[in-house]
Amino acid sequence: MNILKKCNLCKRNCLVNRYQTVGFCNQTNKIRIAKASLTYFEEPCISNKKGSGTIFFSGCNLKCVYCQNKCISQDNYGINITIKRLAQIMLELQDKGAININLVTPTPHVIGISKAIKIAKKNGLSIPIIYNTSSYENINTIKILKGLVDVYLPDFKYFDNKYALKYSKANNFLETEKEVIMEMFNQVGPCKFKNGNIVKGVIVRHLMLPYLKEDTKKVLNYLYNTYHDSIYISLMNQYTIIDNLPYQELNHNIKKTDYNEVIEYAINLGIKNCYCQLDNTNKKKYIPNFNLEGVKKTK
Numbered sequence: 001m002n003i004l005k006k007c008n009l010c011k012r013n014c015l016v017n018r019y020q021t022v023g024f025c026n027q028t029n030k031i032r033i034a035k036a037s038l039t040y041f042e043e044p045c046i047s048n049k050k051g052s053g054t055i056f057f058s059g060c061n062l063k064c065v066y067c068q069n070k071c072i073s074q075d076n077y078g079i080n081i082t083i084k085r086l087a088q089i090m091l092e093l094q095d096k097g098a099i100n101i102n103l104v105t106p107t108p109h110v111i112g113i114s115k116a117i118k119i120a121k122k123n124g125l126s127i128p129i130i131y132n133t134s135s136y137e138n139i140n141t142i143k144i145l146k147g148l149v150d151v152y153l154p155d156f157k158y159f160d161n162k163y164a165l166k167y168s169k170a171n172n173f174l175e176t177e178k179e180v181i182m183e184m185f186n187q188v189g190p191c192k193f194k195n196g197n198i199v200k201g202v203i204v205r206h207l208m209l210p211y212l213k214e215d216t217k218k219v220l221n222y223l224y225n226t227y228h229d230s231i232y233i234s235l236m237n238q239y240t241i242i243d244n245l246p247y248q249e250l251n252h253n254i255k256k257t258d259y260n261e262v263i264e265y266a267i268n269l270g271i272k273n274c275y276c277q278l279d280n281t282n283k284k285k286y287i288p289n290f291n292l293e294g295v296k297k298t299k
Contacts, residue, residue, distance in 0.1 A: 003111055004029045010061035010107050010137045011176050025059040025108040026076050031116075032058035032109070034071075034078035036089045036294030038098055043234050043275050045198040046100065046130065046153070053098025053127070055089060056290065059108045062134050064157075064168045066209070066250055068240055068287050073105060077290055083112045087119035089294060099197050100128040100151070107137045110144055117148045128199050131184075135177045136170055142183045152184035152202045159218035167209070167247070178222075190230040191273070203232040203275075207239055208259060210252040216262050224269050232273040235266065238281035253282055 003009060004018040014023030022028055038051030046052050056069070058078035071077045081089075090101050106113050117129060128150035135154040156177050158164045164173030184202050191201030206219050216235075223233055237259045245251055256279065266274055 008138055009110055009141045011170070011172065012061055013138075025061045026074075027059040027108040028080075030080040031083065031086055031112040032076070032078045032080050033086070033089075033295055034058055034290040035288060035292065036093060038093070038096055039102070039288070042102070043203060043232075045193060045196060045232075046102065046151075046203075048099055048197055050097045050099050052100055052102040052130070053090070053093030053096070054102040054104060055086075055093075056104045056288065057106050057109050060105050060134070061107050061136055062168045062170055065245055065247065066167065066239070066242070068242055069105070069290075070242070072290055079292060079295060081295065083115045084119065085297070086112065086116035087123065087125075088297075090116065090120040090125055091123060092294065094125060094127050098127060100130050101125070102130045102132055102153075104132045105134070106131060107133055107141065110137075110141050114144055114148055128197075135180045136168075136173065137176075137180060139179055139183050142180055142187070146187050150188065150200050151198050152181075152188060154181050154184060154202070154204055156181070156204050156206050156219050156223065159215050159222065163209075163212065163215060167250070182226075185227065185231065191232055198232075201231065202227075203234055205234040205236060207236045208254050208262065209239060209250065210254060211249050211258075213258045213262055217265050220262065220266050220269060220271065224266075224271050229271075229273050232275065233266070233271060234275040235262065235277070236281070237277050237279075240282045240287065242287075 006015050007018050012024040016023040018029045035056045039054040040047045040051050042052050058072045058076050060073035067073050130151040131149045132153040161174050164170045188200050208216050237254045239254050
């Protein structure tokens with residue numbers, strides 16, 4: 001069965017025929033991307049000095065009110081490309097020196113992505129594939145990627161479902177995160193590195209939100225007690241205010257004292273494999289400029 005004719009790639013379970021209309025993610029059966037370039041501001045083992053070959057897909061199955069990439073995730077900026085062109089873009093990024101292919105917000109496009117990866121590998125793609133996701137997808141979607149993805153980079157956004165519903169319009173978020181990340185781990189196993197670059201494994205990202213340090217502690221506690229040192233955790237303080245939001249608590253930066261407190265909490269838990277960020281990461285200059293770079297064919 002063609003999944004896109006009754007789409008259930010994510011937990012929205014829209015069941016729409018994407019050849020005829022769009023679901024929550026606002027995507028058709030076409031692959032749509034906004035940028036493909038080398039990026040250098042990921043975790044050190046992902047971008048390193050040569051850069052991560054990052055492909056930004058349009059559309060998203062969440063509606064996070066604080067999204068930094070709103071123009072592509074919710075406003076649908078980008079252009080449609082073929083599966084063959086996506087495979088070519090992966091190879092072009094490898095030729096530019098990328099140490100991996102980093103697929104950002106890929107969930108609505110998994111079917112095309114899986115086909116493009118196979119084509120690219122047949123034509124010489126040899127660098128790791130990173131699946132960079134919100135984690136709000138059906139487990140069968142992750143199973144489609146078995147053997148194709150080397151590194152999973154899921155978000156663990158919230159522990160308390162009330163925040164997921166309030167800020168991302170998502171039900172049963174915790175249960176989904178747990179199930180999906182476990183499937184990811186079962187596929188690729190503990191983290192493995194080569195020359196400082198990750199080549200296999202799971203790095204779980206958690207973006208701290210203002211005044212939610214206790215929720216962050218619950219996330220850290222769950223991840224460590226479940227996976228111990230088999231995964232890496234990326235604890236991010238880069239929350240950036242991009243607009244005046246309807247929730248006043250989100251119109252504030254992360255307090256340095258709160259971030260330091262959760263770092264200390266992680267240390268006391270026994271967490272060793274954790275990336276932390278320095279100050280001044282909440283700058284708009286770190287938000288990508290979506291300008292279709294690397295999308296259209298070059299002559």
